[in-house]
Amino acid sequence: MISRKCKYAIHALVFMAKKPTNKFLIQEISEACSIPRKSLETVLLDLKRAGILGSKQGKDGGYLLRRSPAEVNLAEVVRLFDGAIAAVPCATYKFYESCDECEDEKTCSVRAAFLQIRNATVELLKSDTLESLVKTEKKLKSRNL
Amino acid sequence: MISRKCKYAIHALVFMAKKPTNKFLIQEISEACSIPRKSLETVLLDLKRAGILGSKQGKDGGYLLRRSPAEVNLAEVVRLFDGAIAAVPCATYKFYESCDECEDEKTCSVRAAFLQIRNATVELLKSDTLESLVKTEKKLKSRNL
DNA sequence: CGTAATCTATACTAATTTTGTAGACTTTTA
């Protein structure tokens, strides 16, 4: 399971990507996505530090998408908030940790199995960009009329 | 990430599946897989309650695999210990919970994306049986000589 | 210049989950 903050981030980003304008108040996103205001603040700050969002302080300030929606994918967002995508620490690259349960990691079939799942998941997450998600949403909506 | 207990369970099961005999003491598995004895006890009990393992009490007792290794897959084990496989509660079946962040779940692209990942993951986990894992391990070992 | 609007930062609390362990109990066999 991804963390709640990660889910908040994804929903906020999709919300921003699907609007024609590119300026958003925290309050506005909070209400539109039903995300507690204070939690959203920290989430947006993290997205800003990661270079995905930009912001302007002071009166008439707000947040904005800093990249085109096609250039933000879910793999990056999930990694940012939850770290490793793999289900097992020995099947990750950046967040690698060895485990005690296998004699030899190189021949551990459990690791091999979870590596395969990790790779498949990463591929799918990478293909989910804000742009593709917005498109999907439009399709689903027109189908449901 | 799966829980440590789940990882313990998987390693213990693979260990049992790859031995020619079918009788194991808790102590024996604990040492072979470097799993704390007491934690392993509760894990094995859970596996027994789920019908995957059987046991015999008393002197000369022990645990045994109750099903053929081809009939135990990782999807079942992961569900048993960690519940839902999906990364998001609205993309599960048995452990479903609605979320507040989307207006309409039926047209929510975030949910659609995570549903796709969940389905792919479940397919892969189902294809990982104890039998296939043991085979993989043999292959990896012969390759590494 | 001052004030209101807005984002920034840090730290704390409460809740939850996870992990491991203790310790008494039951069953079986020799």
Add this chain to the structure above:
DNA sequence: TAAAAGTCTACAAAATTAGTATAGATTACG
């Protein structure tokens, strides 16, 4: 009947997560 095994319940320690409080910094604009 004693020794060897699994069974059960409950607790404690640790880690993680989520949310909130509080104060600060920055900007626009009259």
